[in-house]
Amino acid sequence: MNSRKVVFLFFSTMLVAAVGGTIVGVTLNYEAYVGDGFANFFFGLIWMLGACAAISATAQMGFFAYLTLNRLALSLFKTKKLWNRVQIFLVAFVFFDLFYFRYLAYASEGDSLAGYLITPTLLLIYAAIVAYFKQRETHSGAFIPALFFMYVITTIEWIPALIIPEVDGTSWVWIYLAPLLVANTWQLMALHRLQRK
Template identity: 40%
Template sequence: MKSRNLVRFFFSVLGVGALTTSIIGFAIEWGRYKELFLSFEVLEILSVLFWFIGVGMIFSVIAQMGFVIFLTIHRFALEIFRSHSLWNSIQLFLIIFVTFDLVYLRYLFFGEGSGSIVPYIWLPLLIMIIGLIAAYMKQKQSSKKTFVSALFLMIVFTVMEWFPALRVNEEDWLYLMLLPLLSCNAFQLLMLPKFLSRS
């Protein structure tokens, strides 16, 4: 990829992170910020918006680092295993392992081992649904071989990037970080070929 297109790709992902974080941030905290909009406090609204944009850009940089690591691991794995089917089997195992741990370990640590496990299924299910949609779109864009790897990025790498919010386990932060990460990863997955074709 030419350096010009690489820079455009980088800033495009920054824009996705900033935009999604701003929308989700105001949506999550609407009860707190609606008075600012009703009283038309422009400076206050802008200061909050700039904060969300900055946080969103940080999330997008985390997603981009994860994407580069994913591409590197994927290339090395194909060279080492010499078999697409074997690498896909390993990725499927890791997808199942991470999804199970995301439910069970969160319930174990934050559910205090009591009550229903159902509330801890919702977020992994959301990640799985968005991951399947993105992987299906990637498969349509290129070939069937890319489906498992795309799902691996969308689930395993998103969860690893999401780890700081998982440790805090505050509901607002969980959503504020997760949805921009999913958006950035899906954008990178689907838009990279278009940026590459411009080169």
Template identity: 40%
Template sequence: MNSRKLVNFLFKTLIIGGIAGLAISFFVEADVYAVNLSPFNFMEIIGLIIFNIGLGFTFSALSMTGFFAYLFINRFGFSFFRSFWPAVQVLLIAFILFDLIYFPYQAADGNTSIIWFVLMAAILFVYGLIIARIKAKETNKRAFIPALFLMVVMTAIEWVPGLQTDGLDYAWLMIAPLLACNTYQLLALHRVTKVDEKKKMESTKKKKTPTSAKKVGASKA
């Protein structure tokens, strides 16, 4: 991946996060928008839109940091654990899903039913399964567990600041851009690098062609 494609990749991730942040704010902060729509307050509405897009940009940057950390962790884990790395990832996924239920429930002091936290972890896991299946279908079967690891473990780690706040509003505002950005990065990376591989093959063929032509000419002589 050259610098131009990398910048394009990061820019698209940033835009996706901003759009996702704005879209989820219409649901999470519906009452705030409603107050400024009746009577209509143009400046406040614009301020809310800019703020939520900026918030989405911030979470996009967090997602990009987590994604490149995931690439390093995946490479390091494979070199360290070898054939046991997929099993280690599965254990980490199970551990993180348990943490997503237990610790937020304990922090809520019984004010929120545990069912909501179980549902939250289940939705994240099911969504991760869907995206991991798509990734495996577009690349190879071995990509399934690493993709699921990114969508569950890395997303949950990036989501920690949102889970530590009072109430669920900030958590929802945070999870939508994170999932959108992680999904895009995961499904777009192999497409970007695949183009590079094709160009390398074409350039290699071009380099080999003159050499082979020379050999043919020499043999005729």
């Protein structure tokens, strides 16, 4: 990796995350954007693009933090097999944390635990799909680190949206998650392609 590729990765990640997050944001809040005329739609669109681009900066910090953590952990645990087991344990822990502790913290009377299982499960399925494609394009040892990054690191980056009280239903939880997922997927799949070049 040279500085030119790092700059390309930075700006391309910001662009795809801004576009992806804006599509989700406008879809979830369509009436708010279209209801008050073209000016409101235009400035709302610009604001949403800026907000999603800013969220992508969090994803980029998380990506480079994971790359550093991965190298540090490989030297600390001595074997890749042990570090992979630790990552699998952390994925399971975060999965449990995402549904059970959120249920304890936010469930109102009549809410079922099963309702809180949907989001962590869908996120895990998405992370596994991305990890599968990463493994297919690189090598078999890439699956667990990719799964860990897409699930655990994305969840850590998502925490600011998970802990704020609901302002506009639950839409901000998804508006915040969309650019994170797009940015992290893009970074993960672009890294080995840039290195090959």
